[in-house]
Amino acid sequence: MAQVTFKNNPVTLVGQEVVVGEKAPNFTVLANDLSPVTLQDSAGKVRLISVVPSLDTGVCSTQTNTFNQAAASLGEDVVILTISADLPFAQARWCGANAADAIQTLSDHRDFSFAEAFGVGIKELRLLTRSVFVVDKNDVVTYAEYVSEGTNHPDYDKALEAVKQATNK
Template sequence: MQERKGVVAMKGNPLTLVGPELKVGDKAPDFAVVDTAMAPKSLKDYAGKIKVLSVTPSLDTPVCDLQATWFNEDAAELGDVYVLNVSMDLPFALKRYCAAKGFDKVATLSDHREASFGTAYGVLIKELRLLARAVFVVDRDDVIRYVEVVPEATDSIDYDKLLEAVKALA
């Protein structure tokens, strides 16, 4: 498996990402994750839809919470778009988190079993077995139209650029 060193850092400490560097125009790879009910989910479950893949290290941290909350509150503004938040959090923790927050617009998915999403999208942090903060916008034909892998894991994604990319597809 390909490893890329120094692409991301945590509090300034360089880390290693496992998997390929995906670019705009690449075909979105499939993945195997589970939802909060432990049901298997993959890219195919969202076929024919615009997808925003919001990737967070853990929803139990302030920046990840902010990212997921932003998507849940602003998902209606995105139009006919599926927002999927993928993390290594356990499905039970995700279910508890969503219930406490009243989330109903973001599908929270766990990559904890196989790290299938992390390795397919090149965002698995080898040293931590967490996912790097990132966002991918995938069109109806499963082609990647926007990629942002945040260099410092404790920083936020660029919400303005993301909105611009999604609106260009709607």
């Protein structure tokens, strides 16, 4: 399992860590209108899955805005999903306040399904640890980054390069 800290304190991650080259596990999260969303809902597309502890924090907001801005250059075959344990209503409010219209924010607050499927649930806080995944059109994980300190930024350039490589397959 990935070794992760949050504010420099070790945390316990729940779930199964995903590995590059493996088939991505399915999950069920909630859209802002409370409808269920699964990985299979975006089948046939390249998925960049940006995972944040809470959209209402500086690093998470920057991460989400960075990927929202990058979306325009990634093309129609790419879907960007931002997943957190925030309530769907808070996610919708954040999107409206930040003009985030090129990504889909999804909530894992109800079942922690994504947290357990991708090994990103912080047991002590019931939040998701900062991470980024790229899943190709065949549902194979082609990139996985578990950020070692939850308050640090992911490697945006590497994640976006992984998306571009996945779209060229």
